[in-house]
Amino acid sequence: MKPVHDMGVAELAAALKSRALSSREATQALLDRIDRQPSLGAFLHLDNEGALARAVKADEALAAGHAGPLTGIPLAHKDIYVTADMPTTAGSKILQGYRSPFDATVVAKLNAAGTVALGKLNCDEFAMGSANENSAYFPAHNPWDTSRVPGGSSGGSAVAVAARLVPGTTGTDTGGSIRQPASFCGITGIKPTYGVCSRYGMIAFASSLDQAGPMARSAEDCALLLSAMSGFDERDATSVQQPPQDFHAQMLAGREGAAAGKPLAGLRIGLPKEFFPAGLSSDVNAAVRAGLAELEKLGATLLDVSLPRTELAIPVYYIIAPAEASSNLSRFDGVKFGHRAAQYDDLLDMYKKTRAEGFGPEVKRRIMIGSYVLSHGYYDAYYLQAQKLRRMIADDFQQCFRQCDLIAGPVAPTVAWAAGTGADDPTQAYLADIFTLPGSLAGLPGMSVPVGAGEGGMPVGLQLIGNYFKEGQLLHAAHALQQATDWHQRAPAGF
Ligand code: GLN
Numbered sequence: 001m002k003p004v005h006d007m008g009v010a011e012l013a014a015a016l017k018s019r020a021l022s023s024r025e026a027t028q029a030l031l032d033r034i035d036r037q038p039s040l041g042a043f044l045h046l047d048n049e050g051a052l053a054r055a056v057k058a059d060e061a062l063a064a065g066h067a068g069p070l071t072g073i074p075l076a077h078k079d080i081y082v083t084a085d086m087p088t089t090a091g092s093k094i095l096q097g098y099r100s101p102f103d104a105t106v107v108a109k110l111n112a113a114g115t116v117a118l119g120k121l122n123c124d125e126f127a128m129g130s131a132n133e134n135s136a137y138f139p140a141h142n143p144w145d146t147s148r149v150p151g152g153s154s155g156g157s158a159v160a161v162a163a164r165l166v167p168g169t170t171g172t173d174t175g176g177s178i179r180q181p182a183s184f185c186g187i188t189g190i191k192p193t194y195g196v197c198s199r200y201g202m203i204a205f206a207s208s209l210d211q212a213g214p215m216a217r218s219a220e221d222c223a224l225l226l227s228a229m230s231g232f233d234e235r236d237a238t239s240v241q242q243p244p245q246d247f248h249a250q251m252l253a254g255r256e257g258a259a260a261g262k263p264l265a266g267l268r269i270g271l272p273k274e275f276f277p278a279g280l281s282s283d284v285n286a287a288v289r290a291g292l293a294e295l296e297k298l299g300a301t302l303l304d305v306s307l308p309r310t311e312l313a314i315p316v317y318y319i320i321a322p323a324e325a326s327s328n329l330s331r332f333d334g335v336k337f338g339h340r341a342a343q344y345d346d347l348l349d350m351y352k353k354t355r356a357e358g359f360g361p362e363v364k365r366r367i368m369i370g371s372y373v374l375s376h377g378y379y380d381a382y383y384l385q386a387q388k389l390r391r392m393i394a395d396d397f398q399q400c401f402r403q404c405d406l407i408a409g410p411v412a413p414t415v416a417w418a419a420g421t422g423a424d425d426p427t428q429a430y431l432a433d434i435f436t437l438p439g440s441l442a443g444l445p446g447m448s449v450p451v452g453a454g455e456g457g458m459p460v461g462l463q464l465i466g467n468y469f470k471e472g473q474l475l476h477a478a479h480a481l482q483q484a485t486d487w488h489q490r491a492p493a494g495f
Helices: 009-017 023-036 048-064 105-112 155-162 179-185 219-229 247-252 282-297 313-331 347-358 361-374 379-400 426-431 437-442 471-484
Strands: 043-046 074-078 116-121 168-173 188-191 211-216 268-272 301-305 406-410 446-453 459-466
Touching (some): 009 023, 023 043, 023 048, 023 116, 048 116, 074 105, 105 168, 105 219, 116 155, 155 179, 168 179, 179 459, 188 471, 211 219, 219 247, 219 446, 219 471, 247 471, 268 282, 282 301, 282 406, 282 459, 282 471, 313 361, 313 379, 313 426, 361 379, 379 437, 406 471, 446 471, 459 471
Parallel strands (some): 074 116, 268 301, 268 406
Antiparallel strands (some): 043 116, 168 211, 188 211, 188 446, 406 459, 446 459
16 A cells, blocks of 8 residues: 555545545554654644544544545645634734634534544735745745745645645635645645635635635545535525535536547637736746647647736736725734734724734735725725726636636746745735636636646646636546646655
């Protein structure tokens, strides 16, 4: 049998089911590995005892024969999900020492499915960032080259999977935070359609954009995790009322009439010309084109489409997301949660000092931008305009989907950049979100699938975007690609 850390979710599930291995053994093996390895900064909190207790319970279920497809699978959660049995910080000092009285719905669903949470994963503070360097605790390091960033904001989630610390993790994606770190770390991630996973207990950044999703090695592993994470939740008013989905079955479902070796026959993939601009790094372009050529070999047809407002997605997102953040983050005032300044004169002074001490520079920047664009004199000029453009960006996608089934392009314009290079000019990092923001603003499902290596041997992800509720189609295409290629199985040297 392979070592536990070499197994993905599906493989490990099969080993557990056959009782070749117990969940306790698998959990212990991964905890030992995490302990042994030089830290990549993936975990903000490890819960060894709790994990082993959960594993023992999973083994009981496995022994009793009422195990589900994920019973006993070790995983870890982005620290943006609240958890009752572990601390939650959202990567922020303001929530240091905070304990939630309840589990986020996504966490509760994964617990109910018998998964074994090992701990909480590092992320950018309140999920604001693209490099995990805005974590108030410590940065996370890319296992492919530890001098580079892992991407963000779900950096710890990507690192933990890429370094084979856990077979799967949860992430969240507001403007690219699942897809971009997945791309930078050579793993697979899916952000489903807005509303597919409950946002209840996911600490809010920009509520009209925030969405949960799984990160794992393969599309198949993501499909298994997403099936368990998703579903209607009456506690989230934007949760979609649809019956539980079996994304794994949808992933496997072939296209009618698809010939052998051509599982994607009839699938039309649109390439927006704006996703292949002159400024796109040549290494990223080459890897993405190679991935597209594979999809073509599998029977898909490639065609040119256009998303003319792609560039506008950056200013639109960086108005709407901070606007919502400035409102959402007003709850962190030292009264109900986490940090409170030790000394203050009066209530107002307590608020000011608490927030000045508790929030990091990027969070403060966004609260200021958000408050500005929502202020009486500027609301019409910024926020209202951004909302109108958001609608037009979503309409552009619908134009494309008249011609094609899926849209493809790069996830990010470059491979992972060197650590420590982003701090001086935050707008540089904002610009790098160009290919993930349009789909987020439209609320569409999107994936990152590893398709090659670029500069310095760093992984490159192919982005696939589907129409609303076409997660099955996305996973099907990604799975077909992964049956034909092995990029998703490669591990960074030494891992
Ligand atoms: N990089 C983007 C930002 O900083 C997206 C983050 C996210 O999706 N949470 O806002």
